[in-house]
Amino acid sequence: MSDPGSRVLIVEDEAGIRRFLRATLAARGYSVQEASTGEEALQLVPAFRPDLILLDLGLPGISGKQVTSCLREWTQTPIIILSVQGDESAKIAALDAGADDYLTKPFGHGELLARIRAALRRVGHQDDGPLFVTGDLTVDLAGRAVRLGAEMVRLTPTEYALLKAFVVHANKLLTHRQLMREVWGGAHYEDTQHLLRVNISNLRRKLEADPARPQYIITEPGVGYRLRTEPRISAAPSSV
Numbered sequence: 659m660s661d662p663g664s665r666v667l668i669v670e671d672e673a674g675i676r677r678f679l680r681a682t683l684a685a686r687g688y689s690v691q692e693a694s695t696g697e698e699a700l701q702l703v704p705a706f707r708p709d710l711i712l713l714d715l716g717l718p719g720i721s722g723k724q725v726t727s728c729l730r731e732w733t734q735t736p737i738i739i740l741s742v743q744g745d746e747s748a749k750i751a752a753l754d755a756g757a758d759d760y761l762t763k764p765f766g767h768g769e770l771l772a773r774i775r776a777a778l779r780r781v782g783h784q785d786d787g788p789l790f791v792t793g794d795l796t797v798d799l800a801g802r803a804v805r806l807g808a809e810m811v812r813l814t815p816t817e818y819a820l821l822k823a824f825v826v827h828a829n830k831l832l833t834h835r836q837l838m839r840e841v842w843g844g845a846h847y848e849d850t851q852h853l854l855r856v857n858i859s860n861l862r863r864k865l866e867a868d869p870a871r872p873q874y875i876i877t878e879p880g881v882g883y884r885l886r887t888e889p890r891i892s893a894a895p896s897s898v
Contacts, residue, residue, distance in 0.1 A: 663687065663688075663689060664687075664688050664689065664709045664710065664778055665688070665689045665690075665691070665706060665707065665708045665709045665710075666683050666688045666689070666690050666691075666708055666709065666710050666711070666712060666774070667690075667691050667692075667693065667699065667702060667703065667706055667708035667710075667711045667712070668680065668683075668690060668691070668692045668693070668712050669692075669693045669694075669695075669696070669698075669699040669711060669712065669713045669714060669717065669722070669725065670692070670693075670694065670712070670714045670717075670740065671694050671695065671714060671716075671717050671718055672714075673694075675714075675740075675763075676692050676694070678767075679712060679770075680692065682767045682770065682771070683774075686771065688774075691706045691708065695717055695718055695719050695720070696717045696719055696720030696721065696722065696724060696725040697719055697720055699711075699713070699725055700720070700725060700728055700729070703729060703733065703735070708735060709735070709736075709778060709781070710735065710736045710737075710738065710774060710777055710778060711729070711735055711736070711737045711738070712738050712740055712774075713725060713726065713737055713738070713739055713740065713757070714739075714740050714741065715739055715740075715741035715743060715748065715752060716741065716742065716743070722739060722741070722752070723751055723752055723755050726739075726752065726755040726756050726757050727755045727756065729756070730755070730756035730812075730814070734781075734812070734813075734814060734815060735781075736758045736759075736777040736778070736780065736781055736814075736815050736816075737756065737757045737758055737759075738757070738758060738759040738760070738761060738773055738774065738777060739752045739757045739759065739760045739761065740761050740763060740765075741760070741761075741762060741763060742762070742763045743762070744762040746852065749852065749853075749856070750856055753853065753856045753857065753860065754856070754860065756814055757814075758777055758780075758814050758815055758816040759773050759776075759777060759816070759842075759853065760853065761773060772843065773842075775843065776841075776842050776843035777815065777816075779843065780815040780816060780818070780819045780841070781815045788800075790825045790828070792828075792874075792887035793873070793874075793887070794806050794807045795865060795874060795887075797821060797822070797825050799822065799825065802818065804818070804821065806865065811864050811865065812864075813861070813864065814857075814860075816841060816853075816857050817857055817860055817861050817864070819840070819841045820837065820841055820854075820857055820858065820861060821861060821865075823836075823837060823840045823841065824874075824875065824883070824884070824885035825885065827884075827885070828885045828887050829884060829885065829886065829887060830884060831878055831881060831882055831883075831884045832882050832883055832884060833881055833882040834851055834854060834881075834882050835882075836882065837854055837882065837883070838850050838851065838854055841854070841857075858875060858883060861875060862874075862875055873886070874886060874887065
């Protein structure tokens with residue numbers, strides 16, 4: 659099911675692709691706004707306040723990667739990259755800049771809509787739970803806040819969804835398939851495992867003192883990952 663009324667900003671310089679995206683989304687109840695350049699997108703986001711952004715990488719002027727970096731300075735709105743560039747380096751650069759997902763053109767409307775639904779679920783679900791504390795890491799499931807010591811950690815919606823899965827299943831092995839199902843809605847796209855690997859790398863860079871020697875997110879070779887911790891569960895935020 660779609661989420662009627664959700665606002666989607668399409669940032670794409672090709673008019674034909676914009677028409678296809680608008681027709682696809684409008685037919686399913688989404689409210690759509692369009693931008694043809696990165697500069698226009700940066701002006702529209704504060705005014706339109708989209709729930710999700712579909713962003714082409716190959717824009718004239720400011721690139722999609724630059725737009726992503728600029729937006730991540732002040733908003734965690736989900737960003738799905740749309741690009742003809744299917745090579746791994748382009749995907750890694752976009753995800754490292756703060757994108758949540760990556761679709762290679764051409765793509766079908768069914769896959770696009772599934773990715774949109776998964777991204778909206780990640781930010782739309784209301785968390786309800788206590789604080790999770792281990793070492794310097796604190797995760798406030800109710801407030802969707804993450805801290806290392808006294809410092810707030812800014813995560814993308816996808817990174818937070820991954821961390822939440824680890825917290826909920828602390829000390830338990832989560833297979834690649836389980837994580838992809840929890841974060842990307844269970845659809846098995848050819849690049850989903852790559853997205854998982856890059857987002858795990860980004861999480862480690864933000865959470866670990868030494869990402870090459872992780873203390874929290876541990877790899878179980880060939881199987882998956884687990885959050886290695888001796889958790890302390892606190893009943894209220896005031897106890898931190």
